[in-house]
Amino acid sequence: MFDFDMLGLAPTLSAALKRANLNEPTPIQNQAIPLALEGHDILGLAQTGTGKTLAFGLPLIDHLLAQSSKPAPKTARSLVLAPTRELVNQIADNLRPLAEGTKLRVVTVVGGQSINRQINALLKGTDVLVATPGRLMDLMDRGAVDLSTVRHLVLDEADQMLDLGFIHALRKIAPKLGTPRQTMLFSATMPKQMEELSRAYLKDPRRVQVAPPGKAADKVVQSVQFVPQADKPARLREILSNDPEALTLVFSRTKHGAEKLMKGLVADGFNAASIHGNKSQGQRDRAIKAFKSGETNILVATDVAARGIDIPGVSYVINYDLPEVAENYVHRIGRTARAGREGEAIALCAADEVDLLVQIEKLMKTELPVARGTRPEPERNARRGKGGGGGGRGRGAPSKPKAAHGQAPARSGRPRRRRAA
Structure with a gap:
């Protein structure tokens, strides 16, 4: 048919x-x-x-x-x-x-x-x-x-x-x-x-x-960047600055973390809002409405938004924290590349999150391409600070912030505007 x-x-x-x-x-x-x-x-x-x-x-x-x-x-x-x-x-x-x-x-x-x-x-x-x-x-x-x-x-x-x-x-x-x-x-x-x-x-x-369970949408370009936890805020800002007009979903593991991250982005001049379980329904509805209309182009969320946001224009999903449940990764990145469009999913992985990454890759039956840093050996993942880090020259080398955003799909030629300082 x-x-x-x-x-x-x-x-x-x-x-x-x-x-x-x-x-x-x-x-x-x-x-x-x-x-x-x-x-x-x-x-x-x-x-x-x-x-x-x-x-x-x-x-x-x-x-x-x-x-x-x-x-x-x-x-x-x-x-x-x-x-x-x-x-x-x-x-x-x-x-x-x-x-x-x-x-x-x-x-x-x-x-x-x-x-x-x-x-x-x-x-x-x-x-x-x-x-x-x-x-x-x-x-x-x-x-x-x-x-x-x-x-x-x-x-x-x-x-x-x-x-x-x-x-x-x-x-x-x-x-x-x-x-x-x-x-x-x-x-x-x-x-x-x-x-x-x-x-x-x-x-x-x-x-x-229509697709094996755990499989991401075909048009999602995925990558992982190995970054020390302390360097994640700066790395996130670099990524967001590479395509400042794009609708971007940023996932945090906790409600407190999501709110703190959003406030930090706003303080730095980014047009961000947050959605999580501590928000009232009215606040959540207003944040989603603003994000859908483009009034706000960065939405920081917990897994409360991993499902239920159907906004075809989302260009990027950034996993600031990897989810503790591997299946939630699939749902998170499913917020982009909707209705046949293209999209990009970027995971920021600290040393103590590599075990979570392994579970995600096991579920998806694929290894995520490394865009930055060096993949630590599994036995070095027991504590924060062992393995990982920002060393190495992956697809997104530190000296070329634009490339660090991954192999981004072609954009629609939207005009760029300078953010307020």
């Missing part, structure tokens, strides 16, 4: 896709949508940025449009669970245009926002409820939502839900859902526990997979 018209979607959905100038389905959409339209449970495996939201969203809306019933007060006809507030909002932003011109309602419930407003939004009932597990449990405990009429369940980024401990919430939510129902589970990685989850909640699922 080569276009959405051949998938057998409702005319309303075909019109919505045309309004959005979407003509050709991505591979995961091409495989999953026909099976989901037939009512099969779906186990979908695909790297980030491949269009998973429409892969479940289009058949979900199609099924709802085919039904004449309306949701009763406090009920939902379908439920989409996602691990983070940002991802919930992103999913809803993708689904609402599909329901434009219909009577279908899409309601979101997440933590960090007024629970009373969410209770009021659920009073009328909803066709699609998109939620984080924690806030949904709060609403269930208050008797604000009845899930017994749910006939379609979607678990998006299910592997991260496992990482964040939401499996316990899922075990409490699932028995409250209606039966029979269709369940679709989507994930970018497939850890062993995911197999157990699929067996528990999917019935005779059809497995669709």
